[in-house]
Amino acid sequence: MGEPILQLRDLRVYYYTLLGAVRAVDGVTMDVGRGEWVSIVGESGSGKSTLALAIMRLVPPPGRIVGGSILFDGTDLTRLSEAEMRRIRGRRIGMVFQDPMASLDPVRRIGDQIADVYLEHGVASSKGEAIRMAGEALEMAGLPRDWVDRYPHQLSGGQRQRALIAAAVALKPELLIADEPTTALDVIVQAKIMDLIEGLKRELGMTVILITHDIALAAERSTRIAVMYAGKLVEYGPVDAIVEDPLHPYTRGLIESAPDLWGEKRLRGIPGYPPDLRRPPSGCRFHPRCPLALERCRSEEPPLVRVGDRLVACFRALERR
């Protein structure tokens, strides 16, 4: 998988609320190789979106990065000034969010909004040149060049997401982070947007990090899948290994919980509810819901350990080694 473009080391992001610190991301260590497509999968409260925001240094208050490092191409992003970070955002790391309508200004033309990226980073010398480049970016995202004149409301949901992807890849970033980019779209459009991201990845040689709650969506496109639960990375490895032989009971539960047209015709869930991240359970955070929990899981936190070509944080999985 080549040299790593992104290395997270014991990253911690907490939200400080009146009722205590919410440990949204609580010590995540992982590498993403250049040219990979890594999907980070988890349910609400797993910390996956916070992780994405942390990489962009966009964690909203009262949240902040309280520890660890984010090495992007060798540079620790947590140590950069805001000005230095601005030069990286958009230019070297692009980001696409869940709700295309919320990310677009409803009263400005699409072209102007994409042109901003070129002007901010000093790539275009004039407004006219920036608009022309925006047209090219739209074309790259599968929209007609002359749609630079359109307003967001004239576009369908899928087209808006294409316009946002155009803005995100306008400066040909090395890394694209897509946070649930298709959650608001229906399945047919979703598949097309995924095709688009896959095509752009190939064309521009990008690395892609996809944040999603849908393990099936992740399984279809990724090189590796990272599964998060309650702020922790619980399993990380190649797609085939993860979906065909999950080692962590949560990963297995998540796969069995996903209804599948070609899977079993009965659905299994995971008993119980996700924990309160202000007071996470002792030991393994998954132990209260885990069918395989041992006495040890209650008291001792399982470390993330290499098993073959993947990483897993589970005492039961280690027994299989």
Place this chain on the structure above:
Amino acid sequence: MPGGVILEAVGLRKYFVKGGGILGGPRRVIKAVDGVTFTLRRGETLALVGESGSGKTTTGKLVLRLLEPDSGRIIFDGEDITHLPESKLRPLRPRMQMIYQDPYWSLNPRKPVGEAVAEPLIVHGLASREEARREALKLLERVGLTPPEDFYWRIPAQLSGGQRQRVVIARAMILKPELVVADEPVSMIDVSMRAEILRLLKDFQRDYGLAMIFITHDLSVARLVADRIAIMYLGRIVEMGPADAILEDPRHPYTAALITAAPSVRLRRRRRYEIRGEIADPSRIPGGCRFHPRCPRALERCRSEEPELAESEPGRLVACHNPLPKGWLSKWLSSGGAS
């Protein structure tokens, strides 16, 4: 197993008018539901499947008379309720219930959830306050909110999304309804907790013999709960039939596109049946077959003539001039490889 007919919807139409005022912009007629006909038997689940803008939720609200149909008829248990005034409808309401997609706003934020569950019995005079409270505790326990005494006085904000949806189900089921419209009941619930909600619905259905209209955008969820599936597109049913038959052997090109686009862990590398573009704005429905601009199999005829929903073989209906041949899907997938 399915019994007698509990609900008939005949030619339902519902148009919404937007704009047209002095400042309202151009007047647009949104044809949300544009001629929908189906029947439902006791104990049966019909899944209405479609993307946003297909009219599935509007259809669900029409049959419960939460919206007034512009035309068509709704027959509930042999009685035509299309034009019943609200006062005559009220005594029927306990027999037909709705479960909403959004478990946050379908509960009164200031009402303790136990009271919310007990209230329908009290309001309809079916139980005294004390009896209703006991029954509510039983229902809370039944939907897995245990111990129920702990949950009774909590307000919705103190519950998770999954727990709230259980409250909504308990509130609907305390009335022992005969018909339930469940509008995307699991789409806002975390994946690992969906199975439990679906199982609850199925259990109540078995115990009460209730008929269910299950509205969803997700075919793989429909497959788990439905006896029959109706695929909706721009306000119409384009294909309807037994769930397994539809999913294994679709006839309508749109159904085929939906099936092959659904993400899957089991069949990760499969060939997708591609269709063009996106669903049209329901205020600008294309003439002829409303699907023709996106359809890879469109004929000249499809531009001008709207296909009727007609029986293609016993028990199966399709609205298409050029349907896919029998056994198409398995051939498509086996000849496929990566898309």
Place this chain on the structure above:
Amino acid sequence: MSAGRVVEALKAPFRGPGRGLFTAGLAIVLVFVVMAVFAPWIAPYGPTERSVPLQLAAEPQPPSWRHPMGTAQLGYDVFSRVVWGSRVVLYVVTLSAILSMAIGVPLGLVSGYYGGPLDRGLSMVMDSIYAFPGIVLAIAVASVLGPSPTNAAISLSVVYVPTFFRMVRGQTLEVRESLYIEAARALGYPDRVTLLSHILPNVAPTTLVVFGLAATDAILTEAGLAFFGLTVSYPQPDWGLDLRMALKDIPNGVWWTTFFPGLAITLLALGFALIGEGLGERYAIRTER
């Protein structure tokens, strides 16, 4: 509702944002309530009792140990009159706030929930009342009804009914669109149940906030009415009236006869305002004023 839940509901304003404002406001108002209730024990003199020897009664005496707020004409003790005066003010203000709430809230609920011609008619009437400057309207109504504390309360409530009506109607319109109101219809609840059990509880916090703000305003307007002699007649004690009677003292360097009644008005108004603001912050309610 169990006793425990009532206690919980009462504790709510003391928790969360705005609790400081609320507690401070409540403390101020309670001081005046205690003053009004225990006036005979707190006030050293009767309200119309001559508290100084006859030869000193003609001239106001400055504050001293015997008369902490000085004396007014005819030898009245200013402190005693402020204490006794709180009775009239609190009576008028509380009665008017309750009256306007009792009329404005149900009308706002019904108007917002049903809409239609009833709503249009009511809104028009309320808006035209609202458009009048409060003090002018109150004076007009009070002059028609004649001077008395109860009539003053009634005329004040005419001013504040539209305030309650507008807030409650606006909130009802908003709540009416909530999914849980549609759910109530799907459950076959009659309108009465929907209104009382589902809309009212969601509108109630707003009503409390408006109560605080309307009471604040009412204190000032009451002082205005009293100033024009439309509540009680001199020499009965009322802060606004005392203020007016003492105006002629100002050119003579006699400040205490106006300062202390004025301070009382300001403090009580501040108390109610803090309660309203505190509740508003607690329930995150925006008020249009």
